[in-house]
Amino acid sequence: MLDTHISHQPISVMTAVNFGELKLSRNPAETLVAFSIGAGIGVTMYDPVIKVGGLLNFVLPDSSTMSSSQAQFHPFMFADTGLAAFSDALHNIGAKTDNLKVVIAGGAQIMDQTAAFNIGHKNHQAVTSYLGEKKLAVHYADIGGIFMRTLRLDIGNGDNLIQTLGQTEAKV
């Protein structure tokens, strides 16, 4: 006889947010995850009131250093265009700026990486300046060092998990 029991628990899903991607979700059973972030930065923004959030996984600080078509077709590769699109998308689905919980992780550096070539540092500056302009406080930042990181956002409760390969794990 067939088992007729139907689970009312939603099936949990994990969605990878690859390098140069932005994903948003309102599915409480979904976890967004950016694996192995290097010099790029993973940014999560979450509105706990309406329980929606997203994850941006960008790798370069400034789209204006590229040709306009590169930035136009790949806005999520860059801090400036990626963050602007992220804020707009959250706003469009009803999130309020004042509610947003922001977590950033990544911006790693090669050892002795000098200023001009230090993409990780520039990415951090770019995200900090954008968030400052929008008056968005960073709830938690895990930035720099020589580590690879994985960043997760649980849409159900807004928790972030940051894992540093071979090192630490933080739930924030």
Next chain:
Amino acid sequence: MTNVDDIISGIDTLRPIPPVAAQIMALAEDENSSMSEIADLIVHDPSLTASILKICNAAYFGLSRRVDSVRDAIVLLGLDEIIELVLLNATAENFRDEPDGYGLGEGELWQHAVLSAYAAKILAESHGFTSQKHLVFTAALLKDIGKIIMGRFVAFSYEKINILVHSRGYSFNEAEKEVIGINHEELGARVGQKWRFGDQLIYMIRHHHMTDKTARDDPETALVYLADIICMMIGFGTGVDGLAYRFYSEVLDRMKLTEKDLQNVIFDTGQRRQKLDKLLYLV
């Protein structure tokens, strides 16, 4: 300290590169070799021909008609692409396994190897080294072959290596050398010697982290080095060693690579990375 001879004897556990691929590598390294010599080598090897045709006919390449001969494949995809497929096909088997010790998942070392190879090619083409692009591609692809053997020794000594890297400012390869007595670059060069790679290819594998100052003057080795650090920054197929390698800005200065150039190469490599997953499992 582990006996270095024991580690070196681990080279015998690798699956040697098929002779025809080794010949193609040698020709690709030789500036005077002709493209038709390389094509002939492929055509005259039935098993390699079969593999290449199978790969070329996969949906990935989106060809409008079925390819039945290597000559056809060369016409449709170009000889460069075919040579790259031969090289990927010849090295895939060794790299696919999950090496212990570096904290890499299954296939991640392979992902890093292949993306580095394409990054090196992007750099070679954009910085006037087109005649050397196959050599640079091959060196970037094979640069971490030593890690396959080193992995279990790194796993055994990981705590010590970790302390040197995170408390005493060692780079990962410096720490490998200090703790184990040999690092993955030296071991990779030993593999190259055993498999009779050309001298230049061995040199590039041996010095791909540029610890030796004189290597920083060698432009082809510099391309492999840059490709590697770009993939580390992108974070593709990188393990517990993370970004724990040294950055030498003089290498970029000598290549006349500006900050904008570096960002452009990261962007182009990133684009390549998004298309790579399908290719990785074809070869």
